[in-house]
Amino acid sequence: MRILISTDIEGVAGIYHRVQTTPGNPEYERARLLMTREANAAIAGAFDGGARAVLVNDSHGDFRNMPPDLLDPRAQVVQGKPRPLGMMAGLDQDIDAVCLVGYHSRASGRGILAHTVNSFAFARLEINGLELGEAGLYGALAGEYGVPVVMGSGDDVFIAENHALFPQTRFVETKRATGQNSGISLSPAQACAAIQKTVAAALRDRAAQPLRFDAPFEIRMWAQSPALADLFCVWPALRRGEGNEFAFTAARIEEAVRMINCLSAMSAALR
Incomplete structure (x- = not known):
């Protein structure tokens, strides 16, 4: 193993x-x-x-x-x-x-x-x-x-x-x-x-089974502030919601993880 x-x-x-x-x-x-x-x-x-x-x-x-x-x-x-x-x-x-x-x-x-x-x-x-x-x-x-x-x-x-x-x-x-x-x-x-x-x-x-969700994946997130949500939604793939909310769609979990980590790095612009 x-x-x-x-x-x-x-x-x-x-x-x-x-x-x-x-x-x-x-x-x-x-x-x-x-x-x-x-x-x-x-x-x-x-x-x-x-x-x-x-x-x-x-x-x-x-x-x-x-x-x-x-x-x-x-x-x-x-x-x-x-x-x-x-x-x-x-x-x-x-x-x-x-x-x-x-x-x-x-x-x-x-x-x-x-x-x-x-x-x-x-x-x-x-x-x-x-x-x-x-x-x-x-x-x-x-x-x-x-x-x-x-x-x-x-x-x-x-x-x-x-x-x-x-x-x-x-x-x-x-x-x-x-x-x-x-x-x-x-x-x-x-x-x-x-x-x-x-x-x-x-x-x-070895009893545990892999965790699986059905694709496609609708990712909804809430930023810590509207300003951060505004920043993230400069990225064309993201959709702006009300208040602090934004969303995007991913074909794979790996794609979602990579997007979320890129948004995390972007947030440094407003620190």
Whole structure:
């Protein structure tokens, strides 16, 4: 088996505040090590579960958070941007299963550090009328490649939002949200032990099925401000709605992901 581990930071045990997720301060330096340890736990679990090769995808911010020399040397690491598949970069490398480590709940949700792709740019995302966060969006991208999401970790709100989408996926609750910047967390050691055990079990039973939606895909989004929606709709493929809303149609989930990530980059013009 070839396994892809997509690792974000907001769902990691002990992470509560934006400063911990933003480079340039001591709290981030500690947080990126916690992220790396959870990635290593997932890598170890993958090999325990029978993997013959593991790619670990650095999926937060600029996609270059985890020090490569601190990652399990049995894995290869995918870092840096831009890249067409975003948080699923490496999916085109003959992958058999995906694990989502350190993920978080969707924009406007009640989970810790909840957002979808870009907290400055986007307030809501729907595909064919179904509200999704990053797990749903990228899980559908994996499904388009025929690859199931077998495991996910993050807070309780992330799990509650995604359980129906991934009913056979095994989840690890690393913390319980009591607010967007507060919660009750496992210790990092407990979280890593649970992640390693769960990844191994998920790969042994391989019960999860790929997440698939019917094409074509109607993407409706709400920007964080009308000004951002105006900016995005300079792009001719987008249709302007009321208030903060805009929409576009995609033939494939991969096309939608690439469009959304381009809009995220565009939003920097109004920061």
